[in-house]
Amino acid sequence: MPAVLTKSLPGWCIVALAGLLILAGCATPPATPPTPTPTPTEPTKPAPLTYQPGNWTDLPAASDADLVNGFAAWRNGCSKLARNEVWSAPCKAAAEVSLDAVSVRAFMQANLQPYALQNPDGSQNGLITGYYEPIYPGSLTRTAKAVVPVYAVPDDLITVQLDDVYPELKGKRLRGRLQGKKLVAYPDAAAIGASGLNTAPVLAWLENPMDLQFLQIQGSGRVRLADGSQLRLAYADQNGRPFKPIGRWLIEQKELKSGEVSMQAIRGWAQQHPDRINQMLGSNPSYVFFRTLPPANEGPQGALAVPLTAGYSVAIDPKAVPLGSMLWLATTRPDTGAALQGPMAAQDTGGAINGNVRADLFWGTGDAAGEVAGKTKQSGKIWLLWPKGAALPLAPSVN
Numbered sequence: 397m398p399a400v401l402t403k404s405l406p407g408w409c410i411v412a413l414a415g416l417l418i419l420a421g422c423a424t425p426p427a428t429p430p431t432p433t434p435t436p437t438e439p440t441k442p443a444p445l446t447y448q449p450g451n452w453t454d455l456p457a458a459s460d461a462d463l464v465n466g467f468a469a470w471r472n473g474c475s476k477l478a479r480n481e482v483w484s485a486p487c488k489a490a491a492e493v494s495l496d497a498v499s500v501r502a503f504m505q506a507n508l509q510p511y512a513l514q515n516p517d518g519s520q521n522g523l524i525t526g527y528y529e530p531i532y533p534g535s536l537t538r539t540a541k542a543v544v545p546v547y548a549v550p551d552d553l554i555t556v557q558l559d560d561v562y563p564e565l566k567g568k569r570l571r572g573r574l575q576g577k578k579l580v581a582y583p584d585a586a587a588i589g590a591s592g593l594n595t596a597p598v599l600a601w602l603e604n605p606m607d608l609q610f611l612q613i614q615g616s617g618r619v620r621l622a623d624g625s626q627l628r629l630a631y632a633d634q635n636g637r638p639f640k641p642i643g644r645w646l647i648e649q650k651e652l653k654s655g656e657v658s659m660q661a662i663r664g665w666a667q668q669h670p671d672r673i674n675q676m677l678g679s680n681p682s683y684v685f686f687r688t689l690p691p692a693n694e695g696p697q698g699a700l701a702v703p704l705t706a707g708y709s710v711a712i713d714p715k716a717v718p719l720g721s722m723l724w725l726a727t728t729r730p731d732t733g734a735a736l737q738g739p740m741a742a743q744d745t746g747g748a749i750n751g752n753v754r755a756d757l758f759w760g761t762g763d764a765a766g767e768v769a770g771k772t773k774q775s776g777k778i779w780l781l782w783p784k785g786a787a788l789p790l791a792p793s794v795n
Contacts (some may be wrong), residue, residue, distance in 0.1 A: 414572075438665070440492065445514055446788075447788050449509070449510075454510060455737075463738055464496065465724075467739055468705075469491050469709055470490075470741035471487070471703055473720050475702065476700050484594040493763075504722075507783060507784060508783060513779065515752055523751075524776040526757045526759050527613075527760075530763055531618045537601065543601060547599070547686070548598075552573045571606035584681035585635070585677060612683070612745055615631040617696075630687055630688075633749070638681060640679060645679035652675045660771070698745075699744045700743040708740055710758065711755065716754075723739065723740045724781055725777075726776055728776075
């Protein structure tokens, strides 16, 4: 911040002030005004707790299979938490736990304390959505059909870690590129789509611009090549622009109603309005860059850099839930309406995942997973299962 500059008063101002003081000294002092009666005010209500302490009996029951699978998914992430002062001891103990419901339940209840996550207004219901790893047809070289580039991180993209200078901005980054000696914002999605990027390597070419948009929204995916092999892609970076859902643009344009928005509905609209696809895509200024991963049968890597587990890994807002944490989710399936509840592993993040009671459930790879993920828009509750005795992640908000 700029320094506050001080300056001496000019001579005429000092003389004027002296005159005012002399006049004030000769004047008759005013009568003492009556003491005003204080206006009663309502007591300030304390801010709602982000984490409401609870008991294990508060949590809805989970099946033995979901209990074990959710625990196993979380334990897979312990390899990234060895140096974490909160999770290192629980992870060490978890390594010795047998994968049966009795042992898992005993470990969780002995080591973890449930806290219901709450919204700023004190409510405990939030939005549960879904995502997946798509597989789209494409090519490693541009062809007559494959004309949509998937870019790696551009050579001229500059990232500034703001908390290096301002610790209170922990986790915040600024992205841009140099114009002369000035750092300017990186081009938005509309500009990149119209002009391309000659500073970014092309990893693959897709056949449909909607495939690229959904690949960017999901954050990972695979490109199915002509010989049957697959190229795995994972999130690498982003242009620094805010994410704005294209579904919201369709609602604002009165093309879809709020309750109609889904991945399937958006793709259907695009097929019917090919001349307006670029306009719709340009409404979301965010643009994601990718990196390649070696072939594997496991799930894609999330922000924790461990493979995601279908049905048990979730993306969360790290401002409320630290990566690597264990959660207890209570919601319903979008296809059958059946209860979906039990332990989950917070192993990913996303530009659209904001809020305390907010989660994006990873459904798996391929079209079947995408069908369910695209329809997931459920109400749900979330409990943070936090190590006993450890300070909560947002300690100031729970005082």
